[in-house]
Amino acid sequence: MNRADRPVGIKKIGDATLEITWEDEHVSRYSAPYLRQECPCAACVDEWTGQRRITPDSIASDLSIRAVDLVGQYALNFTWSDGHNTGIYSFQTLRALCPCPSCRA
Amino acid sequence: MALLKKSSVSEADILKALSVVKDPDLHKDIVTLKFVQNIRIDGGAVSFDINLTTPACPVKERLKEEAEQVVRALDGVTDVRVNLTADVRQHAGLDRSTLSTVRNIVAIGSGKGGVGKSTVATNLAVGLAQTGARVGLLDADIYGPSIPIMMGKNEPVELHGNRIRPLQNHGIKFISMGLFVPGDKPLIWRGPMAHKALEQCLFQVEWGELDYLIVDLPPGTGDVHLTLVQSVPVTGGVIVSTPQDVGWKISLKTLRMFEQTNVTILGIIENMSYYICRQCGHREYIFGSSGALNASRELGVPFLGEIPIDVAIRQYADDGTPIIAADPDSPSAQAYRQILGHLAQQISIENYRKIPLQILEVPA
Numbered sequence: 001m002n003r004a005d006r007p008v009g010i011k012k013i014g015d016a017t018l019e020i021t022w023e024d025e026h027v028s029r030y031s032a033p034y035l036r037q038e039c040p041c042a043a044c045v046d047e048w049t050g051q052r053r054i055t056p057d058s059i060a061s062d063l064s065i066r067a068v069d070l071v072g073q074y075a076l077n078f079t080w081s082d083g084h085n086t087g088i089y090s091f092q093t094l095r096a097l098c099p100c101p102s103c104r105a
Numbered sequence: 106m107a108l109l110k111k112s113s114v115s116e117a118d119i120l121k122a123l124s125v126v127k128d129p130d131l132h133k134d135i136v137t138l139k140f141v142q143n144i145r146i147d148g149g150a151v152s153f154d155i156n157l158t159t160p161a162c163p164v165k166e167r168l169k170e171e172a173e174q175v176v177r178a179l180d181g182v183t184d185v186r187v188n189l190t191a192d193v194r195q196h197a198g199l200d201r202s203t204l205s206t207v208r209n210i211v212a213i214g215s216g217k218g219g220v221g222k223s224t225v226a227t228n229l230a231v232g233l234a235q236t237g238a239r240v241g242l243l244d245a246d247i248y249g250p251s252i253p254i255m256m257g258k259n260e261p262v263e264l265h266g267n268r269i270r271p272l273q274n275h276g277i278k279f280i281s282m283g284l285f286v287p288g289d290k291p292l293i294w295r296g297p298m299a300h301k302a303l304e305q306c307l308f309q310v311e312w313g314e315l316d317y318l319i320v321d322l323p324p325g326t327g328d329v330h331l332t333l334v335q336s337v338p339v340t341g342g343v344i345v346s347t348p349q350d351v352g353w354k355i356s357l358k359t360l361r362m363f364e365q366t367n368v369t370i371l372g373i374i375e376n377m378s379y380y381i382c383r384q385c386g387h388r389e390y391i392f393g394s395s396g397a398l399n400a401s402r403e404l405g406v407p408f409l410g411e412i413p414i415d416v417a418i419r420q421y422a423d424d425g426t427p428i429i430a431a432d433p434d435s436p437s438a439q440a441y442r443q444i445l446g447h448l449a450q451q452i453s454i455e456n457y458r459k460i461p462l463q464i465l466e467v468p469a
Contacts, residue, residue: 011466011467013467015469072368088335
């Protein structure tokens with residue numbers, strides 16, 4: 001695992017924000033609806049085509065994180081306020097999803 | 106008139122003297138590491154404990170000697186007694202898991218089958234126990250569970266309510282997925298069943314207090330591996346390879362799998378490295394030498410050692426007593442002991458290095 005994919009701090013801020021500080025000191029902040037939309041589980045992404053099966057408008061803008069747990073030492077698992085909980089977000093995936101302007105550029 | 110008794114040495118003097126003794130693995134002195142405990146001063150007689158991170162520490166005698174020397178050199182010291190103790194540190198996160206009484210979980214994997222992974226796992230487990238550690242061995246190889254045979258105990262497991270009592274032999278506790286089905290019946294399991302069976306072996310077995318739980322994985326990469334790394338914080342993974350599959354880069358896949366799931370590679374062990382001629386003692390490197398050593402250098406992971414092809418290893422395994430217990434002075438047993446020392450060192454280093462990962466909840 002790359003240094004950039006290794007978290008040193010994970011914070012759930014309020015009900016709808018997640019913040020990860022990475023080993024390279026970069027800080028990523030995610031909103032709950034954004035992460036929910038990017039869910040990598042087999043129900044949300046077609047296993048064969050890789051096509052996303054959920055649309056952004058199907059996710060409530062006030063969606064929140066009911067629970068967040070570590071999966072072993074490599075990923076996070078969320079339970080969202082809509083009840084969905086099958087996504088395992090590896091740290092690699094989370095780093096790639098960082099929404100900050102410099103990562104999106 | 107009696108001679109004035111020399112003022113006796115103080116605890117501070119002793120600690121100062123000992124602060125030059127360094128742990129070669131953690132690169133810190135034994136005072137800073139809080140290894141020095143229970144200092145007792147009785148006139149010129151000094152005694153103290155050095156509390157190591159593993160009873161399998163390969164440099165413990167050297168540390169003891171060094172500590173003895175520096176304290177003996179102090180003014181007013183006439184006698185030094187150093188007591189070596191060990192307290193295996195717990196891997197970050199395990200204390201908060203369902204396996205809170207287990208200090209470390211070590212996964213043994215291989216790129217392909219037939220490399221002797223289970224023989225290696227069994228000998229390392231029994232050898233670690235010989236040093237005084239509390240050891241458990243979980244045979245998670247659903248395709249060819251062989252550990253009950255090598256451990257010399259192949260009896261059905263006893264259920265107590267929903268708890269399973271592990272079998273015990275050669276100083277360790279062990280359980281095998283093979284104990285749940287009769288010997289000649291194959292395990293034809295889909296993923297979810299393998300997943301369930303491993304969870305049972307982890308969480309329903311009465312492991313009790315363990316310093317090391319060694320998990321013998323099935324060869325390759327798959328369901329059992331994923332279940333393990335998703336269910337518990339694993340201290341690290343060990344790859345067993347032969348000179349052949351190192352050459353074929355098959356072991357590399359297992360290594361990448363550990364990496365992808367953020368499991369530290371504790372090292373590579375090369376099995377069947379060379380053949381020792383029974384007649385003349387000559388070492389023949391049948392498959393070429395130093396394959397795994399070179400690969401580990403290239404990959405930047407520790408090389409834990411090599412084990413010879415030895416008829417005796419196979420014979421003792423078939424007879425149910427690992428060679429490390431059956432013939433502890435044999436060259437093969439010595440090779441195993443050297444490797445388990447290196448492994449225990451790597452585990453200690455990993456636990457020292459690792460910052461526990463946890464999720465903080467703060468108000469918006």
